Amino acid sequence: MKSEDFDLLSRLVRDRSGLVLTPDKSYLLESRLMPVARKIGVKGLDELVVKLRQRSDASLERLVVEAMTTNETLFFRDTKPFEQLTRLVLPNLLEKRAAKRQIRVWCAAASTGQEPYSIAIALKEEGAKVAGWKIELLGTDINLEVIERARAAVYSQFEVQRGLPIKLLVKYFKQMDGDKWQLNQEIRDMVQYREFNLLHDMKSLGQFDVVFCRNVLIYFDQPTKAQVLERIAELLPDDGVLYLGGAETVLGVTDRFEPIPNERGLYRPVRKK
Amino acid sequence: MKSCLIVDDSRVVRMVARKILQDLSFHTIEAEDGLKALDICKRELPDAVLLDWNMPVMNGLEFLIALRQLEGGSEPKVVFCTTENDLEHIQKAMAAGADEYIMKPFDAEIIQSKFAQVGLI
Ligand SMILES: C[S@@+](CC[C@H](N)C(=O)[O-])C[C@H]1O[C@@H](n2cnc3c(N)ncnc32)[C@H](O)[C@@H]1O
Numbered sequence: 001m002k003s004e005d006f007d008l009l010s011r012l013v014r015d016r017s018g019l020v021l022t023p024d025k026s027y028l029l030e031s032r033l034m035p036v037a038r039k040i041g042v043k044g045l046d047e048l049v050v051k052l053r054q055r056s057d058a059s060l061e062r063l064v065v066e067a068m069t070t071n072e073t074l075f076f077r078d079t080k081p082f083e084q085l086t087r088l089v090l091p092n093l094l095e096k097r098a099a100k101r102q103i104r105v106w107c108a109a110a111s112t113g114q115e116p117y118s119i120a121i122a123l124k125e126e127g128a129k130v131a132g133w134k135i136e137l138l139g140t141d142i143n144l145e146v147i148e149r150a151r152a153a154v155y156s157q158f159e160v161q162r163g164l165p166i167k168l169l170v171k172y173f174k175q176m177d178g179d180k181w182q183l184n185q186e187i188r189d190m191v192q193y194r195e196f197n198l199l200h201d202m203k204s205l206g207q208f209d210v211v212f213c214r215n216v217l218i219y220f221d222q223p224t225k226a227q228v229l230e231r232i233a234e235l236l237p238d239d240g241v242l243y244l245g246g247a248e249t250v251l252g253v254t255d256r257f258e259p260i261p262n263e264r265g266l267y268r269p270v271r272k273k
Numbered sequence: 274m275k276s277c278l279i280v281d282d283s284r285v286v287r288m289v290a291r292k293i294l295q296d297l298s299f300h301t302i303e304a305e306d307g308l309k310a311l312d313i314c315k316r317e318l319p320d321a322v323l324l325d326w327n328m329p330v331m332n333g334l335e336f337l338i339a340l341r342q343l344e345g346g347s348e349p350k351v352v353f354c355t356t357e358n359d360l361e362h363i364q365k366a367m368a369a370g371a372d373e374y375i376m377k378p379f380d381a382e383i384i385q386s387k388f389a390q391v392g393l394i
Pocket of ligand 1: 016017018019069070071072073074077108109110111112115140141142143146196197198199213214215216245
């Protein structure tokens, strides 16, 4: 790929989504954008870039950005976060929000829905404890295609075997034709999905008690990570919590969050003095 | 080192499973049908059983029911691994005392994920 083409594409992707593509990732650009080129009926990346240069075309730009997102996810990813949710986070909120009986949870990079649905199932499994509570679960992603998949909640045999215990599969899914499984309506109804770009202003989303922002900031540069985390801090009350992915940390990125001792992956906001 | 008994009438499947389980640090034993597997279990119970359903002589479900009746037979974690991938079979297996259920085709990741779920890893 010509280096000016790489520059144009990587700048576009970075400006729109925060995803950083270093020159050693040009193979990734090529392999992921070829299908986009085919979809819009041009021969190769050269022609795709020509189109992008010709005039601003929001829908083509969106296709390019979406193609560059990594949507890898699984049910109950890393297990521990969901154990922490029912052991620590939920009991704490049930106590602190007893007057309002309302909890809001945001999955900020929901991908195809496995993470928000794992939360929904974990909460459902708590049964009587949350009965009568209004629990709002919001799943957002920049990629419209994965949001559609999340809404449909239809998963392949392979997907339902990654991380999901068989008892929960039997309990909450129904088998469809072929080797597809669909999550029950009851659990699906617990999660609202909408498109949302983490680079945008978040205030319109309202306040949350718990934010899952796992395995997305890893693709951003430091200043972008810091900016996103600082905005998330604004949406959390003092006793709110943030979940990051297993390989992520706030240390050296922002001082608006601090790790919760002995609870890997869990952070709480720090108020500025 | 934990032990896993691999029960499958296909030599190829046993070989693939053996490789995956050895990579997960299991000591593996193999049997090609339920009856042979049961004999092994009568001598010494493994920590885990990876169990096919359709096999000659004694199928996986019959083996599981017999295993659970042995002294100490409730101990081994039994993970079905079969092409029977419908809800009815899964429910039957769970009712008979299976701990987990893998629908073939499987790979290392699925085995690892399922074995972790039942506390073997
Ligand atoms: C690897 S997935 C993580 C899914 C899930 N949170 C997990 O940990 O399994 C990352 C997701 O982040 C989304 N994403 C990337 N950039 C984004 C942005 N700027 N705003 C919102 N979502 C973004 C991608 O579309 C992708 O679905």
